[in-house]
Amino acid sequence: MLDRVEASIPALPPAEQRVAKLLLADPRAFATLPVAELAERAHVSKPTVVRFCRSVGYDGLADFKRKLAGSVNEGVPFVHRAVDEDDKTGDILVKVIDNSVSALLKYRNDAAGHAFERAIAALADAGRAGKRIEFYGVGNSGIVAADAQHKFFRLGVHATAVVDGHVQVMSATMLGPGDCAVIISNSGRSRDLLDVAEIARRKGATAIFITASGSPLAQMGQGGATQILLAVDHPEDYDRYSPMVSRLLHLTVIDVLTTAVALRLPGELRATLQEIKKNLRAKRYARTE
Numbered sequence: 001m002l003d004r005v006e007a008s009i010p011a012l013p014p015a016e017q018r019v020a021k022l023l024l025a026d027p028r029a030f031a032t033l034p035v036a037e038l039a040e041r042a043h044v045s046k047p048t049v050v051r052f053c054r055s056v057g058y059d060g061l062a063d064f065k066r067k068l069a070g071s072v073n074e075g076v077p078f079v080h081r082a083v084d085e086d087d088k089t090g091d092i093l094v095k096v097i098d099n100s101v102s103a104l105l106k107y108r109n110d111a112a113g114h115a116f117e118r119a120i121a122a123l124a125d126a127g128r129a130g131k132r133i134e135f136y137g138v139g140n141s142g143i144v145a146a147d148a149q150h151k152f153f154r155l156g157v158h159a160t161a162v163v164d165g166h167v168q169v170m171s172a173t174m175l176g177p178g179d180c181a182v183i184i185s186n187s188g189r190s191r192d193l194l195d196v197a198e199i200a201r202r203k204g205a206t207a208i209f210i211t212a213s214g215s216p217l218a219q220m221g222q223g224g225a226t227q228i229l230l231a232v233d234h235p236e237d238y239d240r241y242s243p244m245v246s247r248l249l250h251l252t253v254i255d256v257l258t259t260a261v262a263l264r265l266p267g268e269l270r271a272t273l274q275e276i277k278k279n280l281r282a283k284r285y286a287r288t289e
Contacts, residue, residue, distance in 0.1 A: 001067060001110040002027060004231050007214025008056050011222045018042045019052040023068075031068045035061055055222065057112025057229060067109065096244070103234050103245045104252060112231065119228045120257060122206040124264035126180045127157035134175065135161045136168050136196050137184040144184050144210075144250045151258040155265055156272035165192040172196045175205035182208045186246040188215020201227065210253050 002024060009020050022042045023030045030038065039046045053064035083095050126133050133152055137145035142163035152159035162171045172195075175181060181200040185193050188211035197220045200207045206228065209221035213231040221229030232249045262273070 004110060004213040004233050005056055007212070007218070007233070008222070008231075010214070011219045012052070012055055015042075015044045015048045016052040016055055018044055019049055020056075027068060031065050054114065057115035057231065059114040059117075063113060067112075099245055100248050103249060107232065107234075107249055107252070110233070115228055115230055116256065116260070119208045119230055120260040120264065122180055122208065122228065123152075123182075123257060123261045126178060126206075127152075127155065127261060127265050129178055130158065131178040131180070132175065133157055133159045133180045133182065134171055135159065135182045135184065136172075136193055137161070137163060138165065138190050138192055140247055141184040141186060141250065144247060144254065145182075147251060148182065148184075148254045148258075151254060152261070154273050154276055155258075155262055157265075168192055168196045169199065172199035172203070172205075175200050175203045177204040179203075179205040180208060181205050182210065183217060184250055185209075185211045185215070185217055186250070188212045188217035190217075193217060194220070210250055 005020050006024060009017050012020060019038070019042045022038065033041075035046050035049050038049050042049070050061050053059075053061050056064075058064040058067065083092055087095070123133060125131075135145035135148040135152075137143070142161070145161040145163060149159050149161035160171070162168045169192075172181060181196065183193050183197055183200075188209075194216055197207055197209070197217060201220070201223070204226070206226045207221070208228045208230065209217050210230045210232060211217045211221070213229075213233050218229055218231060221227050230253055232246065232253060234245050234249060
């Protein structure tokens with residue numbers, strides 16, 4: 001949570017930057033002090049303190065303090081245990097699983113509920129209105145985009161995964177108001193995805209960014225009412241040949257979005273998923289006879 005705030009500082013207005021620096025200087029005090037004293041110490045107004053909390057993705061000061069207290073006082077320690085060349089199979093098993101579990105628990109504490117609420121509302125609105133939901137990713141993130149398409153299209157919405165750079169440009173150009181572009185990137189620095197984000201913005205579509213705080217993509221996700229940042233931070237180097245922890249976190253974000261959107265769609269759309277399951281069961285049973 002603190003790493004996310006620090007990474008977000010360059011994109012914040014000067015007054016909110018002072019609030020961020022006050023937080024980073026003493027997180028425990030920030031979690032307990034009243035808003036008036038926080039404003040006085042940061043030399044800003046009380047509304048600025050609240051705006052800062054919303055700028056970094058939380059519902060307001062109360063929500064921010066609650067998550068901050070959990071992160072600082074009760075937070076699950078994140079242990080990134082690198083695998084060594086001389087590790088035995090048992091050691092590798094423990095390290096890889098421990099890395100994954102601790103990353104997921106840490107993200108549970110850090111996830112910004114306000115940002116998720118905005119993303120879920122936009123996706124549900126698009127689904128109800130028959131608008132397009134496009135998932136963009138390249139490389140490893142393209143696999144996550146394909147998983148997202150697989151989950152969303154079963155709900156009866158217009159969902160597509162686009163992983164080719166040229167096709168991404170064409171797809172984004174055909175977006176319009178009410179459509180959603182979900183842009184997934186571990187590094188947040190892919191030129192192709194930055195181009196897609198800019199095109200989606202110009203076309204008036206809602207852009208949802210699943211990426212690392214402080215990255216170029218994340219900064220675009222803090223740019224307005226139709227730009228939504230779902231920050232996903234972890235200690236894994238984004239240049240790693242085969243990202244593991246980041247992929248699991250991104251897949252988890254997709255699972256949260258899918259579950260919440262499914263609950264908000266009209267009954268007839270949710271019924272589509274039940275019919276798909278019924279037909280698949282019938283197909284499997286027919287093959288075993």
